[in-house]
Amino acid sequence: MTPQPPLGMLAELTHRCPLHCSYCSNPLDLVRRERELTTDQWRSALTQARELGVLQVHLSGGEPLARRDLPSLVSHAHGLGCYVNLVTSGLGLSEARMVDLARRGVEHVQLSVQAADEDRADIIAGARAAKHKKAAAAAIRAAGLPLTINVVLHRRNHDQLGAIIDLAEEWGADRLELANTQFYGWAMRNRAALMPTRAQLDAAEPVVRAARQRLAGRVEVVYVLADYQDRHPKPCMHGWGARQLTVAPDGTVLPCPSAHVITGLRFDNVTERPLAEIWYESSSFNAYRGEDWMRDPCRTCDRRGVDLGGCRCQAFLLTGAAENTDPVCVLSPHHDVVEQAVVPAADVPFVMRR
Amino acid sequence: MSEWAPRLRRGARLGFDPVRRTPVVLYPEGVVVLNGTARAVLGACDGVATVPDIVAAMTARYRGVRPDDVLSLLRGLVARGVLHPEEAG
Numbered sequence A: 001m002t003p004q005p006p007l008g009m010l011a012e013l014t015h016r017c018p019l020h021c022s023y024c025s026n027p028l029d030l031v032r033r034e035r036e037l038t039t040d041q042w043r044s045a046l047t048q049a050r051e052l053g054v055l056q057v058h059l060s061g062g063e064p065l066a067r068r069d070l071p072s073l074v075s076h077a078h079g080l081g082c083y084v085n086l087v088t089s090g091l092g093l094s095e096a097r098m099v100d101l102a103r104r105g106v107e108h109v110q111l112s113v114q115a116a117d118e119d120r121a122d123i124i125a126g127a128r129a130a131k132h133k134k135a136a137a138a139a140i141r142a143a144g145l146p147l148t149i150n151v152v153l154h155r156r157n158h159d160q161l162g163a164i165i166d167l168a169e170e171w172g173a174d175r176l177e178l179a180n181t182q183f184y185g186w187a188m189r190n191r192a193a194l195m196p197t198r199a200q201l202d203a204a205e206p207v208v209r210a211a212r213q214r215l216a217g218r219v220e221v222v223y224v225l226a227d228y229q230d231r232h233p234k235p236c237m238h239g240w241g242a243r244q245l246t247v248a249p250d251g252t253v254l255p256c257p258s259a260h261v262i263t264g265l266r267f268d269n270v271t272e273r274p275l276a277e278i279w280y281e282s283s284s285f286n287a288y289r290g291e292d293w294m295r296d297p298c299r300t301c302d303r304r305g306v307d308l309g310g311c312r313c314q315a316f317l318l319t320g321a322a323e324n325t326d327p328v329c330v331l332s333p334h335h336d337v338v339e340q341a342v343v344p345a346a347d348v349p350f351v352m353r354r
Numbered sequence B: 001m002s003e004w005a006p007r008l009r010r011g012a013r014l015g016f017d018p019v020r021r022t023p024v025v026l027y028p029e030g031v032v033v034l035n036g037t038a039r040a041v042l043g044a045c046d047g048v049a050t051v052p053d054i055v056a057a058m059t060a061r062y063r064g065v066r067p068d069d070v071l072s073l074l075r076g077l078v079a080r081g082v083l084h085p086e087e088a089g
C-alpha cells in the first residue's frame, strides 16, 4: 500500500513561550533555542513539504511569535501556495504585526484562551498573559482574518464553560474549539490536577448543545470529548503517517507532535534526510501505517477501520507498547489504567511548564 | 432549501494544486481535494445563486448531473466547514 502524500504540516517553530500552561502538550524535554532550525532550514523544510504535497501549514510551537523570522517564513510558505494558519497565545500580537502577517499570507489564526476571567487564566498559564488576549483577538478581526478561539478544558476551568462561550462570542470568534485536555507532555505530568470530574463533563454537554443552537451561523462551536471518559478512542491523526506530519523545533520529523515519546522508534531529521524520503520510506513513518501492526483485540475488531486502534502515543505511554490497543478503549486488556486515572484525585498543585 | 444560496466560509478559498494536478479548496480546518464537478459546483457558490440555479448551471455544463448529488455534495461541504450552514444563508 503506497501512502498518499501529506496534506498538512505542523511546524513547531520554537518551544520558547512566554506562557507556562500546566496543560501544555509540549514535551517535558523542550528543545532549546540553540538547537532550533535556522531560517534557511525552515525555508527548505517548507519548500520540500510543498513539493511533497503539503497544502496547509500550521505555524505553531511554543509561541511562533517568539521567532523573529516569522514574517519571512509566512511569506515563504504563502509564496509556495500553502494555506498558512497561525496558532498563537496572542502575546506580542499587536495590530501592526497582525496586519503585516496577514498581508504576507496568514489566512487564519487560532488564539488560545485559558479561562473566562483573567485571574483564573493567569493561574492556569503561569503568567500575566490574559490581559493581552482581547486586544489580540481584536487585531485578528481588524485584519479581516477568520478567528478560532482554542480553549483547553480541564478540572480548573470546566465550571467557566458558559462564560468562556460568551467571551468567544463577544470577541467575534468565527469558531470556538473547546477541547478537553489530551494527556501528553506537561498535561500528562499534571494529569491528576487536570482530570475533569464526571459531573463536570455531564454538565458541559447541555451547555455546549444550547450554545450551538443559540450561535448557529455565527460562531461554530466544536467540542472535543475527553477521550479517557469515552468508550472507544479517537482515530488519531486520521492514521499514522496518513495526512499530516510535524516538524519539531530542531527539525525532527514526526508523524504526530507527541510521537517522540515512543522510545523504540528512531525519528529522522529534515536537515539530514529529504522530507519525501522520510514520509514514504522511513521506518518511523511506516511503523504503524495500515493495520498489519495491530495486536488483539484491534486486529480482529469491527471498529478498527473507524478508530484505527486509537493513539499509538497513548498506547505507549499507558501500556509500554505502541502496538497495543489504546487503553482508552473498553475492550483493551489495559483499560484499568484509564479507569484508575479518571477517579477524581484530591486537588493537587500544578507543575508549570517551563 | 430552494432559497439556500451557498457561499464559502470566511477564510476558505479555491485553488489548484500543481503537485496533485487537481483543484482543491483550502480553509481554516483543512484541505479538500476536488474533482472537476465538485470544483464547478463550489465555483458557483457565490452566495447569490440558489441551489436550483447551481443545479441548472451544472446540468447545462455536464451530462448526467442529478440534483440530489449536488445537494449532498453541498451538505457534505457544510459538514466539513467549507460552506456556511444552510440556516445562516
Ligand SMILES: C[S@@+](CC[C@H](N)C(=O)[O-])C[C@H]1O[C@@H](n2cnc3c(N)ncnc32)[C@H](O)[C@@H]1O
Residues within 6 Å of the ligand: A017, A023, A024, A025, A026, A060, A061, A062, A063, A064, A087, A088, A089, A110, A111, A112, A150, A151, A152, A179, A180, A181, A182, A183, A184, A187
Ligand atoms: C501547543 S500550543 C502552541 C501554540 C500557542 N502557544 C498556543 O498555546 O496557542 C498549540 C495548540 O494546542 C493546544 N493544546 C496545548 N496543550 C494541549 C493539550 N494538552 N490538549 C489539547 N490541546 C492542547 C493549545 O491550546 C493550542 O491551541
Ligand code: SF4
Residues within 6 Å of the ligand: A017, A018, A019, A020, A021, A023, A024, A025, A026, A061, A062, A063, A089, A112, A353
Ligand atoms: S499551550 Fe501554553 S505553554 Fe504551551 S506552547 Fe501554548 S501558550 Fe505556551
Ligand code: SF4
Residues within 6 Å of the ligand: A232, A233, A297, A298, A299, A301, A302, A303, A304, A305, A307, A308, A309, A310, A325, A326, A329, A330, A331, A332
Ligand atoms: S479494540 Fe481496537 S479497533 Fe476495536 S474499538 Fe477498541 S481500539 Fe478500536
